[in-house]
Amino acid sequence: MNNNDITGFIIDCLTDPGNRDKQAALNKWLEESEENQHLYAELKQLWEAAADVPPMPFNADEGWKELSQQMAPAARVKRLSPWRIVAAAAVLLFLIAGGWWWQTSRNAWITYATPTGDVDSITLPDGSMIHMKAGTSLAYRKLFKEREVKLLQGEAYFDVVKDPQRQFLVTADKSTVKVLGTAFNVRIENTFTEVIVFEGKISLHSGGKKLVLSSGSGNLATVSRNDDEIRHPIGNYSNQCAWATNELVFENEEAENVAKVLAAHYHISEIKVAENLRHKRITLRLHNTPQDEALEIFGAVLDQ
């Protein structure tokens, strides 16, 4: 085959991947030399990359023209001619009307509810991310000048972008969480609201009381719905954020407990631990680890 025929032959194979005879001939040709394999890989890459190209081209010059019309010109100081004063008055009226519209729309809220039975996430206008469990709904300010989110029901994990100028507020039932930039989990239950800090520091406000929570040990607090009482138990509850962070950390914990947490996270009914190893204390850190690998690591650390 000459070079032209080969390219034609490769295209034929790429457009007809289900044809066994062609694929067999292709494999045979590929086995002939490494050079053939290189040529095939390059052509295939080109062929596939070209397939994702949008049918309409993008014209950057036109795009810039459109964009620059939206960009407000810099203010200039000039003496105004009489008709310009009329024009300026009209603009002023327009600005007042616009200002009124802006005042009302800045108070608008956008409500978002998870549409499916899966974990879902959205990115807020400031770049902060919210992960939500199924059945969660929340509302946030449309113009996100004041960073404010209301958790209406369910459970959400907030990964807040740092902005020392603007605090980020989450209200959930009777409690308010104030932060500048950190990551935390909020859950509304029937009788209480729970907050866990995964990273950084937050302040929790409820019924005139305030509690500062930091990540690490003592990072959970609950607010009772009945009497606004804040409870602050000991212990590190970071692993309860694993549904959003995919991070599980165990420090010097009994194997039995580790197995329970792992089973819940990976939705397995039970992870068996040998009788004599149940109270063995282990340290383990899993980040974005698939189930099989996690179980293998657990087995290895446990030495069972």
Place this chain on the structure above:
Amino acid sequence: MTQDGYHISAEEATEALRSRNAGVFQKIYAAYSEELFLLAYRWVKDDDLAKEVVQSLFAHLWEKGQQIEITGNVRHYLYRSITNRSINELKRRSRNVSEEALQWQADNSSLHEITDHLLLQKEIIRLAQGLAPRCREIFLLSRFEGLEPAEIAERLGITVNTVYFQLAVALKYLRNHLLDGKKLQ
């Protein structure tokens, strides 16, 4: 001012947004808008919407420039912003968000891979302009419009063999010119 938009650092870009420097802003747009359009198209699969996402990102950067801090690599910052905006737009319109897009949003470790892919696409678009008219037409119908060889043959009133032949010519042309580019680097 011969400096092109690719060499603008994150600090320079942030400073340009703060001081509303339209010249630098235009350079950033000229350098990255097409790549961002290709990336948005990859997620939203709709040219009009992809263009809208690109334009709204730049409008946002210009309007909110005072509050924006670009950190790290400008290209990666823009890729992340475009991906977030694309996903939000899809959700707002209750359209399906692909697993790939979500995966990429959560873990953008494949940034370099996707950059290579988008730059290759940009090169293909540019080089396709240099193909002979008939050859280009057939190539665009096959790749950009996604028609099967038989459909192209029918539409243009030519044989399927001619379609294959022209596609082979186009691919060889692209490959040779891309290789030239590599040697020059």
